[in-house]
Amino acid sequence: MHPNLTVMGFEKEKLPIFYKTSSEIEAIREAALLVSKTLGLVASEIRAGVTTAHLDKMAEEFIRDNGGTPAFKGYEVADDTPPFPATLCMSVNEEVVHGIPSNRELKDGDILTVDCGVIKNGFYGDHAYTFPIGQVRQDVLKLLKVTKECLYLGIEQATIGKRVGDISFAIQQHAEKNGFTIVRELVGHGVGKMLHEAPELPNYGKRGKGILLQNGLVLAIEPMINFGKKDVRQLSDGWTIVTLDSKPSAHYEHNIAIVNGKPVILSTFDYVDAALAKNQNAVAV
Ligand code: MG
Ligand code: MG
Numbered sequence: 001m002h003p004n005l006t007v008m009g010f011e012k013e014k015l016p017i018f019y020k021t022s023s024e025i026e027a028i029r030e031a032a033l034l035v036s037k038t039l040g041l042v043a044s045e046i047r048a049g050v051t052t053a054h055l056d057k058m059a060e061e062f063i064r065d066n067g068g069t070p071a072f073k074g075y076e077v078a079d080d081t082p083p084f085p086a087t088l089c090m091s092v093n094e095e096v097v098h099g100i101p102s103n104r105e106l107k108d109g110d111i112l113t114v115d116c117g118v119i120k121n122g123f124y125g126d127h128a129y130t131f132p133i134g135q136v137r138q139d140v141l142k143l144l145k146v147t148k149e150c151l152y153l154g155i156e157q158a159t160i161g162k163r164v165g166d167i168s169f170a171i172q173q174h175a176e177k178n179g180f181t182i183v184r185e186l187v188g189h190g191v192g193k194m195l196h197e198a199p200e201l202p203n204y205g206k207r208g209k210g211i212l213l214q215n216g217l218v219l220a221i222e223p224m225i226n227f228g229k230k231d232v233r234q235l236s237d238g239w240t241i242v243t244l245d246s247k248p249s250a251h252y253e254h255n256i257a258i259v260n261g262k263p264v265i266l267s268t269f270d271y272v273d274a275a276l277a278k279n280q281n282a283v284a285v
Helices: 022-045 052-065 138-156 164-177 270-278
Strands: 088-092 095-097 111-120 123-132 188-190 197-201 218-221 224-226 232-234 241-243 249-251 254-259 262-265
Touching (some): 022 123, 022 218, 123 138, 123 249, 138 218, 138 262, 164 197, 197 218
Antiparallel strands (some): 218 254, 224 249
């Protein structure tokens, strides 16, 4: 999950950035790894015919059994929007983010973005993965691959001496070079004792712009990349964001900390990769 630029308005409110100590970073890592394991559990169960509500229920039980609390369930963004009702954001095909789990059965050829947040020992973890279900079109698989590459190219930029805009620029360049577009309305963010902290981290921008990166900064880097046009809209449920042209969208997210001048990835896709290798109904990206 991530803030909506217009709703959260970190920059406008000039909220402070909280730089973390090494023990705080370890606590965030613990929360992030519980998210990683939860995504691995989802990966082991994912197949055509399963409902997103079933995966959501499994995830909630797993998080609570492991000493965590689902961070998205009950999350509120605005007075006129009901709190988010589930543990996972489950976004299928043209749904970009914030999809609500339901009795919808996944179909062969779908893509499913699973975004998960956990609170553990007072700190948040928040990361996401887009899964192909069965046989997915080659050009859509390319969207997934490029979006994941954008995530790692963004992370590479998170070194001392660079600025937030360097991360944004790297993500945008790679996506657009491959013919895809960047969602503008939703952004990455700082993470720590709150799910969404300053700074905002757009997935588009200019090199050398924005705040200077420093040790102790912990970020949720999360490119949201569209197959077709960049424009999105929100459904009347108050949450689900879909592409305006109904073409698919992908989203990968990691939590990283800057330590000794370099990015350290606190979350991992290792559990997802291991589960997908064993799940004959799923394919790796
Ligand atoms: Mg997220
Ligand atoms: Mg996020």
